[in-house]
Amino acid sequence: MTTERKGKGTIFLRKEFCKGCAYCIETCPTHCLEFSEEFNEKGYHFPVLARPEKCTGCDICGMFCPDFAIFGITWKKMDKLQAQKNEGGKVESRS
């Protein structure tokens, strides 16, 4: 995947956890996810960030995903976590 920052945030995926239920794809407020062409090991199509420029990192996908396979995060939050990590401090709670 690219490091280019297109939208306000991004998603992370454990594709082998996915059971292809479509919760994330259907509930994404900005419709930035789509089913993959390929299959995971279990034989399910998993989501891909088809329109990264529209992703806000709102984590609605993370709240919906019943298989704990995906979550969203804003770039801002990620930078903060990275900074905390670089300082060697414990990564704080996201809220």
Added chain:
Amino acid sequence: MKADPKGVLTGIHFMDGNHAACEGALAAGCRFAAGYPITPSTEVVERFAARIPVVGDGVFIQMEDELASSIAIQGAVWAGRKAMTVTSGPGISLMQEHIGLAATYEIPLVFIDVMRGGPSTGLPTLPAQGDIMQVKWGSHGDYEIITLATSSPQECFDLTIKAFNLAELYRCPVFVLLDEVVGHMLEKVVIPEADEIEVQERLWTKKTPEEYWPYDPEYGMIPGMVKAGDGYRIHTTGLTHDHRGYPNLNTKTQYEMVNRMINKIKDNADKIIEYEEDGVEGADIVVIAYGVTTRVAKKAIEDARKKGIKVGLLKLVVVWPMPEKRIREIAKNAKALIVAEGNMGQLVYEVERLAAGNCPTTLVPHPGGGVHKPETIEKAILEAAK
């Protein structure tokens, strides 16, 4: 360790068996009891409810039914308490699923069962010894429990303490059986000073949360325990589970779990078993009994001896596990065994199995509603001696 003086009502009392059992529990460190009213056992929890607020740092709760009380105490044990419930035969029937759960959770738990006549609602206010098999075999599957039978209020006190100690040592359900007449019998009960009462502390784990799994054997075959809130973040389940406490539904795990649960009792049976003998060595006839029946049997044996018959008494204090080796020995040397029990024949089958044809075994049954007459047992002794 020694008993906590707060729970020990030191002195010489005139007390019934139900109250004495409650005092035994308090002396043993029981600080949580849940129960549901049922004759003839309720005095045990009535006393607990009155005493626990004054003893301190403990609770009694009357649950909505026996199913609830038999699992509320399991929550309390996982929270670190010593806990018990008290009931009678119909209640034990309702609790069976949770007796199996306690065996599978491997938690120390005491059930006091004040036995009444059955089946069904039966004889709520009258004695019987019909629970002897349901406490052993009532829940489905294979597991081991420990059972003690009392024949006097003093024994109700002493054996309830012993029950709590055994429960802690072997992490299994332990039953204290009282016959209705023992529960309501008033006799002298001596409660010693707290520092004269030995109390078994929980076998807490010595491991750190990182290295701990709830079913790793730590004290011989027995796993070390933790309590909720200590940071171990354990999981446990009634499903067949591996050493981590996680469900693992296959034959290998089942084999390992069930074997360890059974062997931790079977391999330690010699340490658990307790019985009393009176003139068993050299006797032609041996009467085997437990609970209140032993009191009647004593009179019958006394009278038979006056008639020149060599008769002894084997009183089972711990009924489960059975003193199998001893009964086998006795059967080889005696001419006949007599089992007197307050039911139509339950433990007699075990005795018969152990006698293994070495000598005949006679049952002196009683359907419940009273206790045997000494003459009935004496008659059986005289018959067997012919």
Added chain:
Amino acid sequence: MSEKDMKETYEGAGVSPQDQADNPVDRILRQERMPHIWCPGCGIGTTVNCFARALEKLNIDLDNLAVVSGIGCTGRVAGYLKVDSFHTTHGRAIPFATGLKLANPKMKVVVYSGDGDLTAIGGNHLIHAARRNLDITVILVNNFTYGMTGGQYAPTTPFGSIQTTMPYGMYEHQFNIPKLVAAAGAVYVARWTVYQVAHLTRAMTEAIAKKGFSLVEVMSPCPTLYLRRNRLGEGIDEVKRFKEWAVRKDGADVNDVGISRDKPLIIGKFVDIERDEYIDLMNRQLSKKLGDRYTLYGVENGEV
């Protein structure tokens, strides 16, 4: 799967995923037990996401949290959470939780189980726990069916729905769960569906924080044994249907919130009242009667 392996399986955005993995649910999952057993399209996992986020908002010390489950699909939740977690017998999660909470009042105790477990076999315990008002929280996942055993009808199955033991369509009346527990004395009662993840998270937060008996009913799809059998599509179809079907009415009269597939599904916060809690009542009464002979139970530094 180990915790490290779990995090390393994340992919995305070209950054080292194990550094950035920040899915709140990962912190309370027993990673070594993943993946879970729930079917594709089942909503139980969604409720667990909301639960994880609620715990994070509440900033609860997870060492002081116990989750107790009964039997069934939702009954498996306890086994997946890395807290003191107990999988009990069918219907008896609440009395287990009652014993645990009463024996150690400093624990936060949450019962997480399904509609069949809590309202049928465990129905008596549910109403008595609400009556006592001991400080526990019940998260009741309602999927209209007994999933684990193969789709038998539950006290919640709507009229007309086909189930294996109702092959010609449900004709028994249903439980109105909020009304049931409100009548028995619950101090907090809410109902949301897995569609309203943010509201559901907030409701869980409020329920756990609320002192006394609180209950959150979560409507969740069972694609395999309820939806398919009733030709209602996949899990996601029910989730989208929840969006249309559900009507939010906070403070609705609990008499009016019974569920029918022909009427709007009323959701929201129905009850949020104050009522004396069990241990407070016990301490008050025993102190009154016993005076100095009684030491307040479960009180550390003046706080229960």
